[in-house]
Amino acid sequence: MHLIxxxxxxxxxxxxxxxxxxxxxxxxxxxxxxxxxYLRGGEKVLAGRIAGTQTLIATIRKSDLSxxxxxxxxxxxxxxxxxxxxxxxxxxxxKPRQYLDILCETVL
Numbered sequence: 001m002h003l004i005x006x007x008x009x010x011x012x013x014x015x016x017x018x019x020x021x022x023x024x025x026x027x028x029x030x031x032x033x034x035x036x037x038y039l040r041g042g043e044k045v046l047a048g049r050i051a052g053t054q055t056l057i058a059t060i061r062k063s064d065l066s067x068x069x070x071x072x073x074x075x076x077x078x079x080x081x082x083x084x085x086x087x088x089x090x091x092x093x094x095k096p097r098q099y100l101d102i103l104c105e106t107v108l
Contacts, residue, residue: 001099003033006078007058009069026074030065034058034102056084058102059092066100075104083107 010026017023037057058075060066075084084104092099 001035001059001095003035003059003061005034005036005058007032007034007060008076008078009066010074010076011068011070012072012074029068029073031078032060032063032066034060052106054082054106056104058084058104059099060102062091062098062100069100069102074107075102 008031009029011029013025013027014022015025035058037059039055039057069086069089071086071088073086075086076082077084083106085107086102087105088103090101091097092101
């Protein structure tokens with residue numbers, strides 16, 4: 001598996017502004033290499049393409065840091081600057097002890 005893409009993972013963070021209100025933000029957790037598989041079939045994927053979203057699976061090496069990834073997190077592609085909402089995390093089908101597959105969708 002060729003992990004050639006550079007990605008960062010961010011967890012949600014709520015900060016307080018000067019007036020005591022809350023403003024959403026992101027806390028950078030870690031960066032790593034990934035392999036991208038762009039999805040093309042399926043009804044939901046095709047509907048997303050019409051709406052302007054891109055769905056992909058990012059495969060990363062499993063580690064202590066990657067075990068904490070949740071659906072509320074965000075992934076950033078450092079090469080393009082695109083932000084992806086994480087929709088699901090599961091062990092890789094072929095090498096479940098070494099890799100994680102992360103289903104992502106571009107943020108509009």
